[in-house]
Amino acid sequence: MSRNLKTDVLVVGAGPVGMFTALLLAEAGVRVTLIECEDRPAAHSYACGLHPRSLKMLNRLGLLEAVQKEARRLESVAFYSEKGREVEISFAALPAEFPFVLVLPQNCLEALLAERIATLGGHVLWHHRLSALQPRPDGVLAEVDQLVGTGTGSAVPRWEWVVGRTIEVAADYVVGADGHHSLVRRLLGIEHDHLATPELYVVYEFEPESPLADELQVVVAEQRKSVLWPLPGGRCRWSFQLAGTDETEFGEKDRNPSWAEPAALAQRTWERLEKRLQLRAPWFAAGIRAVDWAVDIQFQHRLARQYGRDRCWLVGDAAHQTAPAGIQSMNVGLREAKELAGILTRLLKGDGSADLLEDYERKFRSEWLTLLGAQGTLSASPDAKPWVKAHGKHLLSSLPASGEDLTALLRQIGLTLA
Numbered sequence: 001m002s003r004n005l006k007t008d009v010l011v012v013g014a015g016p017v018g019m020f021t022a023l024l025l026a027e028a029g030v031r032v033t034l035i036e037c038e039d040r041p042a043a044h045s046y047a048c049g050l051h052p053r054s055l056k057m058l059n060r061l062g063l064l065e066a067v068q069k070e071a072r073r074l075e076s077v078a079f080y081s082e083k084g085r086e087v088e089i090s091f092a093a094l095p096a097e098f099p100f101v102l103v104l105p106q107n108c109l110e111a112l113l114a115e116r117i118a119t120l121g122g123h124v125l126w127h128h129r130l131s132a133l134q135p136r137p138d139g140v141l142a143e144v145d146q147l148v149g150t151g152t153g154s155a156v157p158r159w160e161w162v163v164g165r166t167i168e169v170a171a172d173y174v175v176g177a178d179g180h181h182s183l184v185r186r187l188l189g190i191e192h193d194h195l196a197t198p199e200l201y202v203v204y205e206f207e208p209e210s211p212l213a214d215e216l217q218v219v220v221a222e223q224r225k226s227v228l229w230p231l232p233g234g235r236c237r238w239s240f241q242l243a244g245t246d247e248t249e250f251g252e253k254d255r256n257p258s259w260a261e262p263a264a265l266a267q268r269t270w271e272r273l274e275k276r277l278q279l280r281a282p283w284f285a286a287g288i289r290a291v292d293w294a295v296d297i298q299f300q301h302r303l304a305r306q307y308g309r310d311r312c313w314l315v316g317d318a319a320h321q322t323a324p325a326g327i328q329s330m331n332v333g334l335r336e337a338k339e340l341a342g343i344l345t346r347l348l349k350g351d352g353s354a355d356l357l358e359d360y361e362r363k364f365r366s367e368w369l370t371l372l373g374a375q376g377t378l379s380a381s382p383d384a385k386p387w388v389k390a391h392g393k394h395l396l397s398s399l400p401a402s403g404e405d406l407t408a409l410l411r412q413i414g415l416t417l418a
C-alpha cells in the first residue's frame with residue numbers, strides 16, 4: 001500500500017448516477033471521493049432522455065439551462081401497432097414543473113455533471129478501480145487500484161493497463177453506482193432477481209433526410225417493440241427489439257467517440273436498417289442520410305434483492321435494469337441518487353438513524369417491483385381503447401416517466417396503476 005485516503009463518502013462509478021450522487025453530496029458540503037475504473041466518460045447517447053422529474057432535480061442544481069441548450073424537447077409520445085397510429089399521450093398535461101422530456105445524449109449529460117463537479121473543486125478519479133471492501137464498525141475500508149499504462153511486447157508493441165499502486169480508502173459510507181456488473185453488489189453478496197425474459201435490441205442512430213416531429217414513437221407489434229427517439233442535431237435513434245435473447249452479457253459503454261464500419265459491413269447495416277424500417281414502421285418517410293452508430297444490446301429486467309446494508313448502498317443500474325424505451329433505469333437512478341445523498345448527508349451530520357436507509361430500500365424496491373410488473377395491477381377503464389387494454393404492460397415500460405407522472409400519463413389513455 002502506498003497511499004491512504006480518508007473521505008466521508010466513496011462513490012464507486014462515474015456514470016450519470018454516480019456523478020449525480022457525488023455532485024449532490026459535494027453541494028451539501030460532504031467530503032466525497034468519486035472513482036471510475038475507465039479513463040474517460042461514455043462516448044455515445046445510451047440513456048438519452050431526461051424525465052420531467054429529472055429536469056426538476058437538474059433545475060434545482062442550476063443545470064437545466066445548460067441541458068436545454070444541448071437537448072431536444074419532446075412534447076408527446078405516440079404508440080403504433082402494425083396497422084398505424086393507435087394512441088398518443090401528451091406530456092403537456094402533466095401537473096409537473098417541467099411538463100416535457102428533454103433528449104440529451106448520455107455522454108453530454110455526463111460531461112455537464114463532470115464540469116459541475118469540477119466547479120465545486122472536485123473531480124473524477126479516472127482509472128481508479130475498486131477491488132475490495134472491508135466493513136469496519138465505524139465505516140468501510142476500500143481497496144482501490146490505480147491503473148497505469150505500460151507498453152508490452154517486443155516485435156509487436158502493445159499498450160496495457162496494469163495496477164500501478166493500491167490505495168486504501170477509509171470511508172464513512174460507500175455508494176455503489178458501478179452499473180450493471182456492480183462489484184459493490186457482488187462484494188456484499190447481494191443477488192438479483194430476474195423478473196422477466198431479457199429483451200434483445202439492435203440500435204441504429206442516423207441522420208434522416210427530412211426533419212422529424214418532436215415526438216417519441218413506440219411501435220408495439222407481435223409482442224416486440226420498435227422505438228424512435230428524435231435526437232438533437234437533426235439525428236435520430238431507432239431501436240428494434242429482436243426475437244429471442246442473446247447468450248452474451250450486457251455490453252460495456254464504449255469510450256471511443258469514433259464509430260466506423262468497413263464499407264461492406266456499412267452497406268449491410270444500411271440495408272438492414274432500411275428493411276427493418278419498411279417492416280416495422282412503413283409510415284416512417286424521413287429517409288436515411290447517414291448511419292453513424294449501430295449496436296446490439298440485451299437488457300435484463302432485474303432487481304437487486306437488497307439495496308445494500310450497513311454502510312454500503314446501491315444506486316442506479318447497480319441495483320436494477322429494465323427495457324430501454326422509457327429510459328427508466330437511469331432516470332429512477334437519478335431519483336435514488338437524490339434520496340440516498342440526502343440521507344447520507346443527514347446521517348453524517350448525526351441527524352437521523354440508519355432506519356432512513358431501510359426506508360430508502362423499501363421505497364425504491366417497491367417502485368421497481370411495480371415498474372417491472374411483479375407487483376400491483378394495471379387495469380383499464382371500460383372506455384380505454386381495446387388496443388390499449390391488450391398492450392398495457394408494454395405501454396407502462398415505454399413511457400419516459402416514473403412515480404406520479406407515470407400514473408398521470410397512463411390515466412390519459414384509461415390505464416390505472418395501483
Ligand SMILES: Cc1cc2nc3c(=O)[nH]c(=O)nc-3n(C[C@H](O)[C@H](O)[C@H](O)COP(=O)(O)OP(=O)(O)OC[C@H]3O[C@@H](n4cnc5c(N)ncnc54)[C@H](O)[C@@H]3O)c2cc1C
Pocket residue numbers: 012013014015016017018035036037038046047048106128129130131177178179180182183239251252253254295297315316317318323324325326327328329330333
Ligand atoms: C449500448 C448501450 C445502449 C443503451 N441504451 C439505452 C437506452 O436506449 N435506454 C436506456 O434507458 N438505457 C440504455 N442503456 C443503459 C444506460 O446507459 C444505463 O441505464 C445508465 O448508464 C445507468 O447509469 P449508472 O450511472 O447507474 O451506471 P453506468 O452508466 O453503467 O455507470 C457505472 C460506472 O461504474 C464504473 N465501474 C464499474 N465497476 C467499477 C469498479 N470496480 N471501480 C470503479 N468504477 C467501476 C463503470 O465503468 C461505469 O462507468 C444503454 C447502455 C448501453 C451500454
